[in-house]
Amino acid sequence: MTAQNSEIKKRNLLGTELQTCSFEPLTGFYRDGLCRTDQFDRGRHVVCAKVTDDFLEFSKKQGNDLSTPIPNMFPGLKAGDFWCLCALRWLEAYKAGVAPKIRFLATDEAVLNYITIEELKPFALDLN
Numbered sequence: 001m002t003a004q005n006s007e008i009k010k011r012n013l014l015g016t017e018l019q020t021c022s023f024e025p026l027t028g029f030y031r032d033g034l035c036r037t038d039q040f041d042r043g044r045h046v047v048c049a050k051v052t053d054d055f056l057e058f059s060k061k062q063g064n065d066l067s068t069p070i071p072n073m074f075p076g077l078k079a080g081d082f083w084c085l086c087a088l089r090w091l092e093a094y095k096a097g098v099a100p101k102i103r104f105l106a107t108d109e110a111v112l113n114y115i116t117i118e119e120l121k122p123f124a125l126d127l128n
Helices: 053-061 087-096 109-113 117-123
Strands: 045-050 082-086
Touching: 045 087, 045 109, 053 087, 082 087, 087 109, 087 117
Parallel strands: none
Antiparallel strands: 045 082
16 A cells, blocks of 8 residues: 655655555554654654554553553554554653564654664564
8 A cells, every 4th residue: 555645655664655554453643554644643653563562551551551442433452453653652662671563664764753773673573
């Protein structure tokens, strides 16, 4: 799937067109499956992460409960789900030792405004 935002194709961490992160559960700031950002996304939901139980517990302790369902709005996440995380929340998890793995092909290159490629590489699921 391609990502377009105001006719500008978004790029991933490998410099190619941004790929889908997840449709099940449906993720992204715009709930279109893409971890893309723009001026309306204050949280910068750009990191396509495969969440873990440790990360979900960490996020809950930070005040963002991603595991509890909200009927008719949000299914609640479980370990193994892919989700577009805020760049700074991933960085907090990284510093706490609970950062989840990420898909480089589905992570918006805008993440590099907050996190270095060197910090991200060890967590890549799709690098050879």
